[in-house]
Amino acid sequence: MKMITTLACLALAATACSTSTGDTTGASSSDQILTLAAAGQGPAKAAVEAFEKANPGVTVKTTFTEDDASYQQQLRTQLASGTAPDVFRMWPGGGNTMAVRDLGEDGMLMDLSGESWAGGLSSDLKSVTSDPSGKVVAVPVTIGAIGAVWNDQAMQKSGLSKPTTWPEVLRFCKDAKAKGVVPFALGLKSAWVTQLVPYALTASLVYGPNAGFTQQQKDGKTTFSASQWKQALEKYLQMREEGCFNDSPNGVGYDEQMQMFGQGKALGVVHVLSAVQSAVEFAPQGTTFSMTPFPATDSADGTYVPVSVGIVYGVNAKAKNADLAKKFMRFLASPEGQALYATASGSSPALSSPSFKADALQQPVLDAVESGRSTLYPDQGWPNPKVQQEHLTSIQELFNGTVDVPTVLTRMDEAFASAN
Incomplete structure (x- = not known):
């Protein structure tokens, strides 16, 4: 069966909002506090609330940024400066600066290969959740189409x-x-x-x-x-x-x-x-x-x-609360967490979740996967973020009439070759 995703993107105003859920009175000890960041608030917030409910005393402090480009820039800056949260949403495979392979190559992600859910990943799922050395560094949460x-x-x-x-x-x-x-x-x-x-x-x-x-x-x-x-x-x-x-x-x-x-x-x-x-x-x-x-x-x-896998989460290699971060990863990989996040994001679960019920949007996706009529998103295999960026800007120029198709493809070829 072929690979069972980007991209759920909400290109809203480039603003960030921070919200904290759970006990904020100071009663929680530091080992019961988890910090999390995500692009897009709704699904992540639903998962956080369910995780806190299942773990009384735990507080998840969240930061949500609704614009993907702003989110990628902010998280990259925080990771470089040592101020990034424990857990954060990423993009599968490669293709942008907040994608699994790019962050993994820079040593910014915790090795999760020893987690029980990681051992059960298919080769296709591992290909978009592993760093260049082959270590699993992300949990796949949803598939999209x-x-x-x-x-x-x-x-x-x-x-x-x-x-x-x-x-x-x-x-x-x-x-x-x-x-x-x-x-x-x-x-x-x-x-x-x-x-x-x-x-x-x-x-x-x-x-x-x-x-x-x-x-x-x-x-x-x-x-x-x-x-x-x-x-x-x-x-x-x-x-x-x-x-x-x-x-x-x-x-x-x-x-x-x-x-x-x-x-x-x-x-x-x-x-x-x-x-x-x-x-x-x-x-x-x-x-x-x-x-x-x-x-x-x-x-x-x-x-x-x-x-393709749409949403993945990883753990900061320098997480302040690594144990709680891994526990949250296990929740996201669980049948309950998978069904909850998929439903809230309008996607399908990436891992087994018997309680998930596909609708008129999701059933054709599952049918395509089952029949072998699915493909990965192209950018997940591209060797660097430059290819996707060149593609995005060149299509706008193509529709403006300032470049032609051969020029667009030549630019993409040059960007692709720049990593080799």
Whole structure:
């Protein structure tokens, strides 16, 4: 079975808020106090409250930052200065400065290989939760996916069918536009959103047909430019030309994108499934959402879903309360912790959790995994953060018309090679 994720990202205002839960009267001794930081408050807060309830006398002091870029910068600075919390959320694999391999290579993470849950990880899970030396340094908490996410009531009103092949995507865009509704909301002003459509397309065009593509890049046997990445980006532009997106995507941010989608002004989005949580805030009461794999070929049988570990947590190598930090890791790895975090984040659990019930959003993800029609997010295998950053900024320029597809791919190739 292939790997069973980014990315649940909430690109809100770049502000941080600190909240403490539990006993703050000073009655708790220092060995009963745990410090924790996370990007995104809701799911982490739910897990913290459950952990404190299960461990009377324990206080978890939390800091939440709602903007991913700010969070990554802040935590990196704190780790370098010795002021980082005991436990913090990270990103799986590689690809950015707060990803497992990057932090592990810098010696900033505690070795968790001896924990009972670590011994049961599959090779795929270990590949995105281990440092370069092979030590497990993170607990996988959720899996997420990228697909076509639908506003069910808006779709029903439109009378249109969900596309299952690439030609059907283009026909769907034409028909939706004729009805005066946006087919897919797109908010490229929030840089992290730029990668989602390419990841969905390359799952079927690149990584599904050739699971070893990234290793071949590392071996010097292929490049982005010489692959179907070119076709994927050309199809991205074709969607724009065919009216698949709202006007001026580079001027629309994530919040506006989710507002458009939640209110039914757009029928769908190609997005991480956890984005539904944001759309719900703008949606009329009773609105429901569902997901289908986003096609890139002429055959529905050729469609793969990008599915990867989404949220992972690690322990500061210099944690002030290492024992309590490990205890929190064990809670996150437990069936209860997995189900709780997955439900609160709109994801699926990364580890076994019999009590978790999949819905219309999550079941297609689990089906894709079970049938071997899933791929990893590309960036989790990239050798350095530069590749993803180049991708994000270049897509914005591509939609502005200031660069072409070959230039984007050449830049990505250069960034990829800079680590070799």
